[in-house]
Amino acid sequence: MQPVIEAFFDEPTNTVTYLVADPASGDAAVIDPVHDYDPASGEVDSASVDRVLASAASHGWRIVMVLETHAHADHLSGAPLIKARTGAWIGIGEHIRDVQKIFRPVFNLTDLKTDGSDFDRLFADGDRFALGELEVEVLHVPGHT
Numbered sequence: 001m002q003p004v005i006e007a008f009f010d011e012p013t014n015t016v017t018y019l020v021a022d023p024a025s026g027d028a029a030v031i032d033p034v035h036d037y038d039p040a041s042g043e044v045d046s047a048s049v050d051r052v053l054a055s056a057a058s059h060g061w062r063i064v065m066v067l068e069t070h071a072h073a074d075h076l077s078g079a080p081l082i083k084a085r086t087g088a089w090i091g092i093g094e095h096i097r098d099v100q101k102i103f104r105p106v107f108n109l110t111d112l113k114t115d116g117s118d119f120d121r122l123f124a125d126g127d128r129f130a131l132g133e134l135e136v137e138v139l140h141v142p143g144h145t
Contacts, residue, residue: 017030030088031068033082034049034076035075035077066079067092095140125140
């Protein structure tokens with residue numbers, strides 16, 4: 001069985017969000033979701049998240065997880081919004097703790113936790129988990145990919 005993959009290009013940030021679904025079970029994951037931000041006004045908008053959720057709903061898919069491939073300095077993450085709307089868990093590579101330890105003093109983020117506890121699951125290279133009937137393997141690929 002092959003996953004169904006849908007890409008959502010976000011022009012303002014030049015990034016791509018992916019919706020990946022297991023057609024057998026209807027379980028789906030969102031990868032690197034964008035939460036829209038207008039720097040001129042300082043306002044956020046959920047249009048990008050809404051598009052992904054609407055697509056999943058139109059196919060009858062249940063979003064069960066949100067996966068972050070890295071810490072996003074190029075856009076705000078829509079993961080917390082998706083979690084709030086769907087109950088999905090959020091996962092990221094375990095090296096996020098190292099990134100958080102660097103970002104905290106650089107950006108004076110005194111309220112930033114550095115233990116990875118803002119995420120529901122931290123992955124190590126080689127970890128495996130299920131998306132419905134699909135098996136996913138985690139690959140540690142350092143850098144912004």
